[in-house]
Amino acid sequence: MTVLVALPVLLPLFAAALSLIAGRSPRVQRLLGVGVLTAIAAIAVVLLLETDRNGPVVLQFGGYAAPFGITLVADRLSALLLLVSALVTLAVLIFSIGQRITDYGRQTASTAFHPMYLMLCAGVSLAYLTGDLFNLFVAFEIMLASSYVLITRRTTAARVRASMTYVIVSLTSSLLFITMIALVYAATGTVNLAALPAKIAELDAGVQSSLALFMVVVFGIKAALVPMHFWLPDSYPTAPAPITAVFAGLLTKVGVYALIRTQTLVFIHDASWTVLLVIAMLTMIIGVLGAIAQNDLNRMLSFLLVSHIGYMLFGLALFTVLGLAGVILYVVHHITVQAALFLTSGIITRHTGTVSLQAMSGVAKAYPLVAVLFALPALSLAGIPPFSGFVAKIALLQAGAAVGTPVAYAVTAAAVVTSLLTLFAVTKIWVGAFWGKVAEPHADPDPTDEVTVGTGSTSKGMLVATGGLVAVSVLIAVFAGPLAAMSERAAADLLDGGAYQTAVLGADGGGR
Amino acid sequence: MTVNITMVIVLAGLYTVGFYLLMQRSLMRVILGIVILGHGANLFLQVAGGPPGEPAFVGSAVIQAMVDPLPQALALTAIVITFALTTFLLALAYRSWALLGHDEVQDDVEDRRIREAAERDEDSDDSDTEPSEAVAGFEAPEASEEVPR
Incomplete structure (x- = not known):
């Protein structure tokens, strides 16, 4: 059983190497990619059942005991997120293969895409499963390095400008991450997540708070919290639709996951957390106001993404079982919905040939199926019942009301307002893109950039992949009961922390 | 934990210069800023391991005299990562210069x-x-x- 924890990391790494060797054979590359991601999804299901029944599954690499060796841990939270991520990456890969076959034919190989995509998946899996802070850094680097390559493929002038911002901001946050690890190591003498809580508790309250806030800054840049969000709406929309979808769905959520993991396991809740509530409120409001001001479909979705990161921080900052359960539900919902929206946006821009909402119209009449694929996740994002967004939002709002402090009430109110403004934003997209007379596709302004194509052709693979993601988001709403119960158990684990530490270090506290 | 004051001054200098260059308008200076900041961060990892001592080989010295090997392993990994990403950044900057004809951050x-x-x-x-x-x-x-x- 324990070896299963390593497979979601090792499988895509080996597959990436094989995929690079098989660079001239697109068939092999496609089979490898789809096969490996399906396998990860299956492993994640097994891990989820196992951790839910018997507690965290731990693998100590090379048999070295916990605080000294490399540890991989799967608990309820990481297994759940691993499963959702595997499903989303699989759907995006199928979409991307479909798009490639439509545009270039069956036989064209893409040497770099598949290996890099698999590396990205390996990084994401490692980030969920790792048991120490330094491997979290390595996971982020694997993930980001492959994302740099994916975002800069086929560089055009606009893309090189945007990706420069992305690379430099990410690198700066990585260097801050190293600094933070050095500070944590200097203060405690360990980087093992399970061994840290006891050591951190011995430190001064001031040192604890400053380390916690340093982590908020480091992961806040990755998760795009306001005021560290500016790079996201600038860089994501320039990439091709499938790449943007996987970035928007996963990369920021891995930042959120790292925040949840470190803040709940390592640090203790104190009064300075009001700062987090205020940041959450700012992120929600500024993000959604930014979205309303946009005329570009992809930029609008990117600002909505920033805005909804605020909800996740809100639940974390409440620091109650209800709040954290809400966050977990919200992350699961948001990964699927946001990826589905970006994939649909990719399909829309293929038909219209433009990303400007003013220039497009009549998509609903010409392509009713696309309209349905957009409407379901969009309503879900706005939190309209009975979709998954409603379930996640109501959990967060209840948690906010249950805490009952004035700041918590203020942020809860902001969450409701943001929800309404999100509805306004998606309505604006609907009115601009879907209603009206059917417009002729615009000529592709830049044939090399893959952002807008305007060929009007969409293959079955792309529709099936997007439809699959939308179906997953509907299933989340259908199985909201069991999922909410599971999130609550995961949240209780996080706040307690005992099960995680015992599983990693052993009942006697391991080698300490 | 005791810290060497020279190291603290060097670290402060590297971080200051790094962040200052990062704020510049020219891409080349931004990249130099990243490089210097990277050196600062990696050196910091080293310093976090405590004062220098004997190499950590089994049997070569008494355990109390040995230096903590873990930060060195971490720093080595971090150095490789920053090195690789710096080369990528340089290639990207060259591409930017080739496409845009200048190296200003826009x-x-x-x-x-x-x-x-x-x-x-x-x-x-x-x-x-x-x-x-x-x-x-x-x-x-x-x-x-x-x-x-």
């Missing part, structure tokens, strides 16, 4: 839109003022793909 889309809106305001309100004066010191916005079509 204003982001929102800034350009706000400036364009300000220019339009100025045109309608006050016809005596040359709009170009108001934006002196800024680079003229380029006709890139991101201007709303």
Whole structure:
């Protein structure tokens, strides 16, 4: 059983190497990619059942005991997120293969895409499963390095400008991450997540708070919290639709996951957390106001993404079982919905040939199926019942009301307002893109950039992949009961922390 | 934990210079800033391991005299990562120079839109003022793909 924890990391790494060797054979590359991601999804299901029944599954690499060796841990939270991520990456890969076959034919190989995509998946899996802070850094680097390559493929002038911002901001946050690890190591003498809580508790309250806030800054840049969000709406929309979808769905959520993991396991809740509530409120409001001001479909979705990161921080900052359960539900919902929206946006821009909402119209009449694929996740994002967004939002709002402090009430109110403004934003997209007379596709302004194509052709693979993601988001709403119960158990684990530490270090506290 | 004061001064210098260069307009300086900041961060990892001592080989010295090997392993990994990403960044900067013809960091889309809106305001309100004066010191916005079509 324990070896299963390593497979979601090792499988895509080996597959990436094989995929690079098989660079001239697109068939092999496609089979490898789809096969490996399906396998990860299956492993994640097994891990989820196992951790839910018997507690965290731990693998100590090379048999070295916990605080000294490399540890991989799967608990309820990481297994759940691993499963959702595997499903989303699989759907995006199928979409991307479909798009490639439509545009270039069956036989064209893409040497770099598949290996890099698999590396990205390996990084994401490692980030969920790792048991120490330094491997979290390595996971982020694997993930980001492959994302740099994916975002800069086929560089055009606009893309090189945007990706420069992305690379430099990410690198700066990585260097801050190293600094933070050095500070944590200097203060405690360990980087093992399970061994840290006891050591951190011995430190001064001031040192604890400053380390916690340093982590908020480091992961806040990755998760795009306001005021560290500016790079996201600038860089994501320039990439091709499938790449943007996987970035928007996963990369920021891995930042959120790292925040949840470190803040709940390592640090203790104190009064300075009001700062987090205020940041959450700012992120929600500024993000959604930014979205309303946009005329570009992809930029609008990117600002909505920033805005909804605020909800996740809100639940974390409440620091109650209800709040954290809400966050977990919200992350699961948001990964699927946001990826589905970006994939649909990719399909829309293929038909219209433009990303400007003013220039497009009549998509609903010409392509009713696309309209349905957009409407379901969009309503879900706005939190309209009975979709998954409603379930996640109501959990967060209840948690906010249950805490009952004035700041918590203020942020809860902001969450409701943001929800309404999100509805306004998606309505604006609907009115601009879907209603009206059917417009002729615009000529592709830049044939090399893959952002807008305007060929009007969409293959079955792309529709099936997007439809699959939308179906997953509907299933989340259908199985909201069991999922909410599971999130609550995961949240209780996080706040307690005992099960995680015992599983990693052993009942006697391991080698300490 | 005791810390060498020279190291603290060196670290402070590296971080200061790194962040200062990061704020510059020229891409080359930004990259140099990343490089120097990277050196600072990696050195910091080393310093976090405590004072220097004997190499950590089994049997070569008493355990108390040995240096903590873990930060060295961490720093080695971090050095390789920063090195690889620096080369990638250099390649990207070269690409940027080849495509755009300069190595300036450009204003982001929102800034350009706000400036364009300000220019339009100025045109309608006050016809005596040359709009170009108001934006002196800024680079003229380029006709890139991101201007709303």
